[in-house]
Amino acid sequence: MIPGSFDYHRPKSVADAVALLVKLGEDARPLAGGHSLIPMMKTRLATPEHLVDLRAIGDLKGIREEGGDIVIGAMTTQHTLIGSDLLAAKLPIIRETSLLIADPQIRYMGTIGGNAANGDPGNDMPALMQCLGASYELTGPNGVRRVAAREFYQAAYFTALETGEILTAIRIPVPPVGHGYAYEKLKRKIGDYATAAAAVVLTMSGGKCTSASIGLTNVADTPLWAEEAANALVGTALDKAALDKAVALAEAITSPAADGRGPAEYRTKMAGVMLRRAAERAKSRAKN
Amino acid sequence: MAKAHIELTINGQPVEALVEPRTLLIHFIREQQNLTGAHIGCDTSHCGACTVDLDGMSVKSCTTFAIQANGSSITTVEGMAAADGTLSALQEGFRMMHGLQCGYCTPGMIMRSHRLLQENPNPTEEEIRFGIAGNLCRCTGYQNIVKAIQYAAAKINGVPFQEAAE
Numbered sequence: 319m320i321p322g323s324f325d326y327h328r329p330k331s332v333a334d335a336v337a338l339l340v341k342l343g344e345d346a347r348p349l350a351g352g353h354s355l356i357p358m359m360k361t362r363l364a365t366p367e368h369l370v371d372l373r374a375i376g377d378l379k380g381i382r383e384e385g386g387d388i389v390i391g392a393m394t395t396q397h398t399l400i401g402s403d404l405l406a407a408k409l410p411i412i413r414e415t416s417l418l419i420a421d422p423q424i425r426y427m428g429t430i431g432g433n434a435a436n437g438d439p440g441n442d443m444p445a446l447m448q449c450l451g452a453s454y455e456l457t458g459p460n461g462v463r464r465v466a467a468r469e470f471y472q473a474a475y476f477t478a479l480e481t482g483e484i485l486t487a488i489r490i491p492v493p494p495v496g497h498g499y500a501y502e503k504l505k506r507k508i509g510d511y512a513t514a515a516a517a518v519v520l521t522m523s524g525g526k527c528t529s530a531s532i533g534l535t536n537v538a539d540t541p542l543w544a545e546e547a548a549n550a551l552v553g554t555a556l557d558k559a560a561l562d563k564a565v566a567l568a569e570a571i572t573s574p575a576a577d578g579r580g581p582a583e584y585r586t587k588m589a590g591v592m593l594r595r596a597a598e599r600a601k602s603r604a605k606n
Numbered sequence: 607m608a609k610a611h612i613e614l615t616i617n618g619q620p621v622e623a624l625v626e627p628r629t630l631l632i633h634f635i636r637e638q639q640n641l642t643g644a645h646i647g648c649d650t651s652h653c654g655a656c657t658v659d660l661d662g663m664s665v666k667s668c669t670t671f672a673i674q675a676n677g678s679s680i681t682t683v684e685g686m687a688a689a690d691g692t693l694s695a696l697q698e699g700f701r702m703m704h705g706l707q708c709g710y711c712t713p714g715m716i717m718r719s720h721r722l723l724q725e726n727p728n729p730t731e732e733e734i735r736f737g738i739a740g741n742l743c744r745c746t747g748y749q750n751i752v753k754a755i756q757y758a759a760a761k762i763n764g765v766p767f768q769e770a771a772e
Contacts, residue, residue: 319649326610326627326673349674356669357651359628369627371674397663421740423654423718426663427670508739509652 321359328371332378332457332486335370340459340482342368348484349373350393350432353424354441378431378486381405388490392431396420399430408492411499411519415446418503418515434467435485437475440511444471445533445541446501449517452490458483471540497521498604500596503535504588506579512536513579514588516568518596520551522604527551530597532564537572537589544568547593556601564597565590612676616641617685625672631665632656634672635682643683643713647742654741657714658682664721666740683713686720695758696720705754707745715741719755727762729755731770 329335339346346368349355358364372378378393381402388409390399396416399405405412419442420428433443434454447454447467454465458480465478467488472478479485493499503515515535521528530551532544547568554560574585609624616639623638635641635658644667647655651669658667659681686694696716699705706712715738722729722737729737734755735748743751753769760767 320630321628323626323628325608326671328676352671352674353651353666353669356671360630360649360669373674421654422722422737423657423664423666423740424651424669427665 319360321356322362322365324359324366325368326371327368328374330374332375332484335372335375335484336457336459336482338368338370339484342370344481346370350429350435351395351424351427352432353420353428354432354436354438372484383408383492384489386492388492390430390488390490392435392485392487393429394431396425396428396430396433397422400425409450409490411446411450411501411517414499415442415501415503415517418442418501418505421509424509430488431485434488435477435479437471437473437477439474439539439541440536442501442503442512442515442535445515445535445543446517447488447490447533448541448543449519449531449533450490450493451531452488454478454485455487455489456480456483457486462486464489468543474539493519494521496605498600498602500599500603502592502596502599504592511579514572514574514585514592516589516592516596518593518600520556520597520600520604522556522601522606525555525606527554527556527560527601532568532593532597534568534572534589534593537574537585539573539575542568542571544571544593546571551597556597561594561597565594568593610673610676612673614675614677615679617681623672627671627673629672631658631660631667631670631672631675635667635680641682641684644717645710645713647710647714652742653711653714654718654738655711655714657717657741659717659721662721662724664718664740681717681720683716686716694720695761696723696755698761699754699757700751703750703754703757705746705750711741711743711745715743715751719758723755723759723762728759731756 347366349369349371378391399416433441452467504513517533520530530548532548534542547564550564569590572586576582645655647653656668
């Protein structure tokens with residue numbers, strides 16, 4: 319399969335990349351790891367006339383702590399996320415999730431920014447970023463603006479990104495020391511998108527859940543932040559009754575498509591199963 | 607669209623070429639460089655037969671443009687044996703452990719496990735299986751591929767290889 323023709327650009331700075339994207343307009347696409355875009359170009363579902371490769375922009379790579387936040391450059395690869403000691407210490411759920419994305423080769427190329435910004439409901443990072451309360455730094459011709467991950471996704475492949483804007487960094491508030499976490503993903507095989515997946519981050523004190531956040535992957539045309547389901551966990555001992563209630567509330571907001579992964583009803587139920595498993599595992603990991 | 611000039615290193619040799627930006631790395635390697643070790647299996651980034659080593663990463667060259675590799679260093683399976691033809695530890699392992707049947711996946715398996723052993727010279731069986739999860743083999747059932755990688759790891763670490771009891 320041969321993609322359509324295009325011109326290739328490799329700017330060295332964010333400013334140059336933005337200038338190119340503004341100048342070239344709708345005919346241009348930014349290129350991160352390419353493992354979503356290039357397959358679409360090979361089948362000609364995407365036919366950009368210009369690719370603006372972000373790989374040479376050093377400012378877009380790296381993981382650092384800034385105040386109470388972890389800031390991850392958009393071009394940081396999943397392979398790098400998995401190997402990061404800082405993330406292992408502060409945000410281990412990112413490693414757990416990254417290990418469930420695609421396969422080793424793709425994780426060397428695939429980036430957190432590409433995964434988050436593409437707007438594919440099958441991607442794993444969007445629901446995780448919603449769960450963590452992350453915000454996205456979008457850089458455009460008028461400077462930088464921040465958009466919450468919970469506000470970013472509008473429909474499949476439609477996001478708050480404007481033409482000429484690039485997702486340059488993701489800013490994540492560090493959860494409290496001793497928080498419990500889990501990302502549970504049901505997939506048919508290595509490399510598959512989720513049939514359904516759930517991210518849970520929670521804190522416990524004196525046997526009770528003191529805070530909880532839930533994100534759901536691939537059970538609607540956007541990632542879902544399951545706020546009511548999470549609220550149903552707070553103040554409980556995360557016993558069966560509380561989990562039953564949260565699962566029912568989470569299932570109620572799903573609207574999955576029927577596809578090769580199963581009928582819609584099945585995928586809704588699997589979202590509930592993933593949430594229950596993630597909540598139980600998060601509870602077992604939380605310092606009480 | 608105009609062709610672009612690229613410079614890179616392949617198996618230690620400097621290479622200059624003109625490529626269309628849309629030329630996939632696998633097509634560049636096989637058809638312009640006449641290195642036909644890396645294979646096109648699925649052409650959809652699932653099977654891993656096209657895996658090459660690019661700047662210390664295992665990448666699927668069917669889902670990478672040659673122009674993205676401008677300035678990079680690439681190793682293909684042709685670069686694995688020593689100049690005098692002595693097989694690398696991995697190649698020897700695949701031979702000794704019968705780690706292939708039809709052989710189609712083997713170049714990708716060797717290039718992926720090469721990088722795996724660079725990063726983790728003493729992997730467990732589980733780490734090997736997770737590490738080659740992006741490479742499909744339809745013949746062997748993977749048992750002997752895992753043994754081949756264990757054989758190579760033992761050889762690299764200078765310890766005798768012992769097959770696990772089955």
